[in-house]
Amino acid sequence: MKVNGLKKAPLPTVRRLPAYLHLLQDAFRRMQISISATDIAEALHLESIQVRKDLSYTGIVGKPRIGYQVKELIDSISGFLGWNRQSCAVLVGAGSLGAALMGFNGFSRHGLQITAAFDVAPDKIGQTLHGRPVFHLEELQEQQKLFGARIGILTVPPAVAQQTAEKLVATGIEAIWNFSPATLTLPEQITVQQEDLSAGLAVLTMQLGQ
Amino acid sequence: MKVNGLKKAPLPTVRRLPAYLHLLQDAFRRMQISISATDIAEALHLESIQVRKDLSYTGIVGKPRIGYQVKELIDSISGFLGWNRQSCAVLVGAGSLGAALMGFNGFSRHGLQITAAFDVAPDKIGQTLHGRPVFHLEELQEQQKLFGARIGILTVPPAVAQQTAEKLVATGIEAIWNFSPATLTLPEQITVQQEDLSAGLAVLTMQLGQ
DNA sequence: TAGATTGTTAATCGATTAACAATC
DNA sequence: TAGATTGTTAATCGATTAACAATC
Numbered sequence: 001m002k003v004n005g006l007k008k009a010p011l012p013t014v015r016r017l018p019a020y021l022h023l024l025q026d027a028f029r030r031m032q033i034s035i036s037a038t039d040i041a042e043a044l045h046l047e048s049i050q051v052r053k054d055l056s057y058t059g060i061v062g063k064p065r066i067g068y069q070v071k072e073l074i075d076s077i078s079g080f081l082g083w084n085r086q087s088c089a090v091l092v093g094a095g096s097l098g099a100a101l102m103g104f105n106g107f108s109r110h111g112l113q114i115t116a117a118f119d120v121a122p123d124k125i126g127q128t129l130h131g132r133p134v135f136h137l138e139e140l141q142e143q144q145k146l147f148g149a150r151i152g153i154l155t156v157p158p159a160v161a162q163q164t165a166e167k168l169v170a171t172g173i174e175a176i177w178n179f180s181p182a183t184l185t186l187p188e189q190i191t192v193q194q195e196d197l198s199a200g201l202a203v204l205t206m207q208l209g210q
Numbered sequence: 211m212k213v214n215g216l217k218k219a220p221l222p223t224v225r226r227l228p229a230y231l232h233l234l235q236d237a238f239r240r241m242q243i244s245i246s247a248t249d250i251a252e253a254l255h256l257e258s259i260q261v262r263k264d265l266s267y268t269g270i271v272g273k274p275r276i277g278y279q280v281k282e283l284i285d286s287i288s289g290f291l292g293w294n295r296q297s298c299a300v301l302v303g304a305g306s307l308g309a310a311l312m313g314f315n316g317f318s319r320h321g322l323q324i325t326a327a328f329d330v331a332p333d334k335i336g337q338t339l340h341g342r343p344v345f346h347l348e349e350l351q352e353q354q355k356l357f358g359a360r361i362g363i364l365t366v367p368p369a370v371a372q373q374t375a376e377k378l379v380a381t382g383i384e385a386i387w388n389f390s391p392a393t394l395t396l397p398e399q400i401t402v403q404q405e406d407l408s409a410g411l412a413v414l415t416m417q418l419g420q
Numbered sequence: 421t422a423g424a425t426t427g428t429t430a431a432t433c434g435a436t437t438a439a440c441a442a443t444c
Numbered sequence: 445t446a447g448a449t450t451g452t453t454a455a456t457c458g459a460t461t462a463a464c465a466a467t468c
Contacts, residue, residue: 010435014416018408022368022391036449044393049437052450064443064450082415100310106391106408112415150418158232175418177410181232181316183254193414197405198228198316200387204403205292205322206224208360208385220459246425259461262426274426274467 009057009080016054017077018110019044024074036067083110088147089177092164093155094119094127094134097179101153102129115147137167144171151175158182219267224291226264228320229254231287237280246277293320298357299387302374303365304329304337304344307389311363312339325357347377354381361385368392 009017023043027035037055041048055068058080062068078084089107091098094117101107102114117134119125125136135143152168154161154176161182168176175191178184184192219227233253237245247265251258265278268290272278288294299317301308304327311317312324327344329335335346345353362378364371364386371392378386385401388394394402 009416011413012435014412015406015409018406018412019391019393022408023393038449045395047437048449050435053436056451062450065448066444067449081412082418083412087415087418096306096310096313100306101407103306104407107411110408110411110415112411151414175414177414181229183229183233185255191414191417193410193417195407195410196225196228197311197314198232198320199225200403200405201317201320201322202224202228202291202293203221204361204385204387204401205297205320206219207401207403208292208297222459248425257461258425260459263460266427272426275424276468277425 007057009054013054013057014081016046017058017081020051020054021074021077021081021083024070024077027070028074032070034063034067035070035073037062039067081110086111086113087151088149089114089151089153090140090144090147090149090168090173091117091153091155092119092137092140092168093117093157093180094121094124094129095155098153098155099129101155101179102132112151114153115149116143118143137164140167141171144173149173151177154178154180156180217267219264219290223264223267226256227268227287227291230261230264231284231291231293234280234284234287238284242280244273244277245280245283247272249277291320296321296323297361298359299324299361299363300350300354300357300359300378300383301327301363301365302329302347302350302378303327303367303390304331304334304339305365308363308365309339311365311389312342322361324363325359326353328353347374350377351381354383359383361387364388364390366390 020040023040037048037051041051058076060068060073060076089112091102091114098117102117107114114132116132117129118137118140119134120137124134127134150173152173154165156164158180161178161180162184165176165184165186169186169190176184177193177195179195181196181198186192230250233250234245247258247261251261265283268286270278270283270286299322301312301324308327312327317324324342326342327339328347328350329344330347334344337344360383362383364375366374368390371388371390372394375386375394375396379396379400386394387403387405389405391406391408396402
């Protein structure tokens, strides 16, 4: 299937693209003009054929013998991921993980603006987290009228994840990034991205063995 | 390849097992005795055939018509992942993400004990994070003699990730769980698990489209 | 017994890797 | 020019899904 003349990229490719971008932005800061798939592969411990294949999905065209223009490749990947446009997000659950995500610079560099946080704990309401206000969850509807966030970040305890997600959906949120270890059941037009810290731990302990 | 009479599980299977475990622990709390692959699949939005296949890697044997014993299945998955044994970890980088990981209950439930945090910022040294002490990074070597952690959790800025990882390796750490968006180059006997928040964001924004 | 569910073997699907012509 | 690197098509590999006999 082709969209805009580009084949749909496999999920593992999409997941690797941010790592390429990170490396390229580093190279750009160091005034590097061009970079080959071989260079990228070596830096990230991948195979160069995989790098070339991944990059080709973004529509970039390289030069034999030379490689890719660093600036052009950054734009190609950013554009492909939709990271050259700003998008607004709200975060629900101003606990320590929520605070960490509010403070993560990477998101704003990728066009994601977390405009506000919401919680129900009285001691958190009215505070700020990394410069952004914390509102009571009851104000979600009203604040959404102002911000119109498309993405809702969920960092609440698993027991209230489903009901909180439903509140987000009710305010017109289109996608939910769920950091709580609970499966959400939502209308199918809602995009859900499940983030599971335990999955990473499982891989780690399995590899570690014994 | 078989280990202990069990085939090696595919990586995607290993990553799904914690979600099964979470659901099962919930069922156990609700006094449920048995559960079928169909039930699990429905709750987690998966296909029952995939659930059966995944579970079979852990060595569990079910009963046709009935399913699996909840308690037995919990033990089977926990045992397979090595989560029924305690293992010690240290965390380097007591920033907001580090603090969030120190406070994550899920880890201790899976046998992972984060015994201490390390940092270089004077205002953090001597403090506690969720009840665990924060030491200066220079004390890592000495503290490791006491704790003997096998796992090092890395939540430092990417610019110092490599050098910090090398310090961890020098103290005898066997595995590094890297939350910093930097690729580590370490001796091959060291297990590295890369955790990349941006990868999840990439999938989310691609699905969201436009 | 009847039939739902397990466990295994085979088929399919999709991602990775290999091969190689094109090209700067 | 010579040769390193790209881009594409084909082959391989591994995970998912289908089919179905076994069984409680």
